[in-house]
Amino acid sequence: GEEHYNCISALHKSMRGSDENASLYWLARMLEGGEDPLYVARRLVRFASEDIGLADPLALTQAVAAYQGCHFIGMPECEVILAQCVVYFARAPKSIEVYKAYKNVKECLRMHKGPLPPVPLHLRNAPTKLMKNLGYGKGYKYNPMYKEPVEQDYLPEELKGTDFFKEWKS
DSSP states (O other): HHHHHHHHHHHHHHHHHHHHHHHHHHHHHHHHOOOOHHHHHHHHHHHHHIGHHHHHHHTHHHHHHHHHHHHHTTTTHHHHHHHHHHHHHHHHHOOOOHHHHHHHHHHHHHHHSSOOOOGGGGGSSOSSHHHTTTTTTTTTOOOGGSSOOOOOOOSGGGGGTOOOTTTOOO
């Protein structure tokens, strides 16, 4: 019932708060109470990106590996895999930068009035002669061909200069 959600919430908040002891407690309480280890592992995959994010990009790899390990061997052997992942996450630095930026992009899309801006012509592929004649791909700078960063716009004209990593104002 409700305690299922209360325990996963406590686990998340303990890891978010970098309390490795409480994180292990809530994990063990869930697993010893019969919780599906794959449910916990799925929640850890989400936590890796939502709460740790770019502060430790390997966290997602840890979470996916923990999920796969649990899937392969099941309980009770996989409990130590989940415990390792939970402690790793509790000790990891945290960043919600990507989570907030993506939320800002979604807000931008929801608040947009009318049709969404078209993809700029230089960013479009031109697999046909007609598309090339219409200007698709014209002026596109293929970054790997340059030693220095290239000056090129990638957002639609209406969004030029937008930084979704800063606070979004709708």
